[in-house]
Amino acid sequence: MNFHFYKYHALGNDYIVIDPHKAGVDLTAANIRLICHRHFGIGSDGILAGPFFEGSAIRLQILNPDGSEAEKSGNGVRIFSRYLVDAGYITTREFSLETRGGRVHVELLDDRGGQIRIDMGTVTFQSESIPVTGPARAVVNEELVIEGRPLAVTCVSIGNPHCVVLAEPSPATAAKLGPLIETHSLFPNRINVQFLQVLDRNNIRIEIWERGAGYTLASGSSSCAAASAAYKLGLVDNEINVHMPGELLKSISGPADTFL
Template sequence: MEFHFYKYHALGNDYIVIDPNKTKVNLSEENIRLICHRNFGIGSDGILYGPFFHDNSIHLRILNPDGSEAEKSGNGIRMFSRYLVDAGYITSKEFCLGTLGGKVHVEFLDGKGSQIRVDMGPVTFQSQQIPVAGPAREVLNEELVINNRRINITCLSIGNPHCVVFCDEISRETAVELGAAIEHHADFPKRINVQFLKVLDRNNIQIEIWERGAGYTLSSGSSSCAAASAAYKMGLVDNKINVHMPGGTIRIDIQKDGQVFMTGSVTQVAKGLLSEDLWEQIIK
């Protein structure tokens, strides 16, 4: 059986779409690592596996390049939604998509799905729901010691866990230096995504991202939602925020009822067939 794949990026964050209705493959941890490897495989920040159809809706699995499974990905949702348009699964302007982190509402802002708005749902700062170890509380502006450095963090979930580090200055080097240590800290039993955040003004923030299971990332939709929500919760920004990342900018709108909306772009990169050499390694 031929192995079809489709590749997209959202502001430099790239994913491979594998459609189980077209390609049957054992996505073991080993195979996921191989497919996502940038030297030995196709290369990507993860795999979007779907669509699956049940409960009268479309569902998606989001697989990290280390073989783990993510509950939700803002960029992944937008890229997969674009694939559904390209493949002819979706012809309407709006639809609902099921993820491990809950259902989201997707709206296409143009005919081909290159600009997409997603209702990412509400956020919670409650430690039990993120989760964060310790007593039940909202995790706001707490001190954490990492690599003998004291940092202030705010943690939240938007269907997946996030740790926001407020900084006067941010850099890729800081994200790489501290990201893995924060991700794997004992306070975070399910590991955690990390954003290093600098407030530019009331409507603009800048972030560097360390993504759970993927590492340093040029952009992230759920990280943009988390960082904007944390800054809003702390009173540092208004409810309409442009999130600036190395890969580009995402618009976040936070409504009075707590719903978080994300608007961003998607670009199709490639579609093709896996070679017999790599296919033989995968099916072993």
């Protein structure tokens, strides 16, 4: 397999960018798994395929290491936006990207795309939008039992599904409980998982288990989900620093959209 690619990371969350205008590679599930494999391939937390131009729209395809397609990725959008600047596709400070999980508005805070602000969209806690099985409801501070252990969970969708668990965050906890929650029958489309600790009214710490990717050092959409859940539970104010193993990310949450 021989093709042209670019590799970027955001807070240690690394993605391979494959531009269809420059690379001729068939992104089958098997090829995606091989490319993302950290021993036999290039190695990454996923692939960003694009840009695909549809009229005035720019579409991005976000592919998980297991070959599945993700609806949305905050860090993926930030990385891809920087690639669009580097490759000369974008010359304006503001633009939008179309993802499987909906449109994302992007604002470049400097000329080179070193700092990028994105509108991740409207947050919902409604079970039918996430989705979560059972009666229609807001999934807020519910009990989920995993291996006999009761966990307090709040489920969120920001175009992709998240389960935020109030628990002491650690890599070991994420690695043990993450895959069990991701594949739980409560979540028919599987789910991203965040283990959340509130440090104070403006700071939270999380560990992340990503659907289709596994343990991850950082995630933009996970940051938004965790911040939104903590805000919904009344544990934090609306401007929040999210501490992850990969670094610090700021999220602004409220009753409307969530920003990174």
